[in-house]
Amino acid sequence: MSAEEAADEYGFVIRQLVKTRVISVSEISDCPKFDLILLGMGPDGHVASLFPNHSVLDEKDEWVTFITDSPKPPPERITFTLPVIKSASNVAVVVTGSSKAEAIHLAIDDVGPGCPSLPARMIQPTTGKLVWFLDKLAASKLNSSQSSE
Ligand SMILES: O=C(O)[C@H](O)[C@@H](O)[C@H](O)[C@H](O)COP(=O)(O)O
Numbered sequence: 001m002s003a004e005e006a007a008d009e010y011g012f013v014i015r016q017l018v019k020t021r022v023i024s025v026s027e028i029s030d031c032p033k034f035d036l037i038l039l040g041m042g043p044d045g046h047v048a049s050l051f052p053n054h055s056v057l058d059e060k061d062e063w064v065t066f067i068t069d070s071p072k073p074p075p076e077r078i079t080f081t082l083p084v085i086k087s088a089s090n091v092a093v094v095v096t097g098s099s100k101a102e103a104i105h106l107a108i109d110d111v112g113p114g115c116p117s118l119p120a121r122m123i124q125p126t127t128g129k130l131v132w133f134l135d136k137l138a139a140s141k142l143n144s145s146q147s148s149e
Contacts, residue, residue, distance in 0.1 A: 003066035003076035010078060011064040026087040028126055031063060037080070037088040041095045042072065045103040045118040049079035052119060057082060082122060089128045093120070098137040105141040108132065 001009075017023045018032050026033040039047045050057055051071055059065050059081045066078045085091060095104060105111070107120035116122075124130055 003068055003078055007062075007064045007066035007078040011062060014063055026126070029083050029087045031084045031087040034084075034088045036090045036092060037085055039085075039091065039093045039123070041093055041100060041103060041107070041120045043099040043103055044071070045107060045120045046072070047093065047119050047123055048085065049077040050082060050085075050119040050122075052117065057117070057119060057122065059083075082119075085123050086126050087128070088125055091123055091125050091128060091130045092133060093123070093130070094133045095138045096135040098140060100138045101141040104132075104134060104138050105143070109143045 014023065014032055018025055023032045023034065025031070041047050045052055049067055049070060051067075054067065054069075056065060056067050056079065060083060062081055063084050064078055065081050066076070068076050070077050103118065103120060106118050
């Protein structure tokens with residue numbers, strides 16, 4: 001099965017679950033409104049299979065989409081799109097290790113207009129809640145002590 005077929009199939013399943021009201025719908029975005037989306041983050045700041053500077057970040061119509069040119073193997077992947085992640089009631093991101101510290105700084109700190117396109121920075125839920133779970137190394141480049149242990 002190709003990545004495109006897999007994304008179509010998964011998108012169909014999600015639509016069925018929305019139709020049968022197993023998953024509710026966001027009144028704002030018309031996207032499925034998951035209770036919780038749990039994410040990791042790569043050292044490049046990617047979340048799900050939403051990679052920095054990739055056109056997949058602009059996908060506004062589909063709930064599930066695919067890429068065939070991931071910079072990190074495997075090249076073919078399916079992913080929830082940004083509007084779906086932003087529509088969740090809760091988004092939790094679990095990040096550990098020093099290799100992620102710079103991306104965490106760029107994703108969370110007030111870094112000015114320099115890095116707004118980092119995927120990990122773009123997942124702020126529209127009405128829901130975003131919680132970062134970081135270990136000390138991942139949090140080591142944060143500007144201020146806005147974290148709780
Ligand atoms: O896209 C991938 O290929 C990765 O599997 C990736 O998305 C992973 O979730 C993060 O890199 C965080 O992974 P860790 O939390 O295990 O470091």
